[in-house]
Amino acid sequence: AQRVTQPEKLLSVFKGAPVELKCNYSYSGSPELFWYVQYSRQRLQLLLRHISRESIKGFTADLNKGETSFHLKKPFAQEEDSAMYYCALLGAGSYQLTFGKGTKLSVIP
């Protein structure tokens, strides 16, 4: 069975401080990992995927297979980063995304 764990329900940081949203997963094969974001009054949308190895809005995430983690990081938080963040896993050859329960990021001005 595949599982995604986001240990923090709420994370508060000051503007300009570094941010790290934690995500750990359980999966026997080689998964694809994603971060989705939901800003206030907006739809849930894809933020980034590990295979792209890209930085989106200053956020990066590295897949660590040894630690089965896919933490989302940003060196300097901005107020507009305040949102709900969901980590998600796609099993090999699958269509079904398994989501974590989400972390609410609050950036304090």
Place this chain on the structure above:
Amino acid sequence: DAGVIQSPRHEVTEMGQEVTLRCKPISGHNSLFWYRQTMMRGLELLIYFNNNVPIDDSGMPEDRFSAKMPNASFSTLKIQPSEPRDSAVYFCASSITGGRTGELFFGEGSRLTVL
């Protein structure tokens, strides 16, 4: 494109009543997903359609839930009879790649409250 369109946005009903949630996927997308979101369980996949055909309905909680996709531009999720424990936000999402790239386009959700 207006994106995935869901209706109603909010529904309050009494236990035992029938509830119908509607979804219009993005034009050209061949896959449609219904998710349910609750505080306790997070986002759970209820059912997945590909080319209008239900492929996986293993997430549908029980026989009170049913979903249809009569054509490529419309899907419904029906609960009959509804119960208080069905209170949740129901999301519809569509994909052009059958979901196999992990990129889903979500609607704004339908918040259901069953009294």
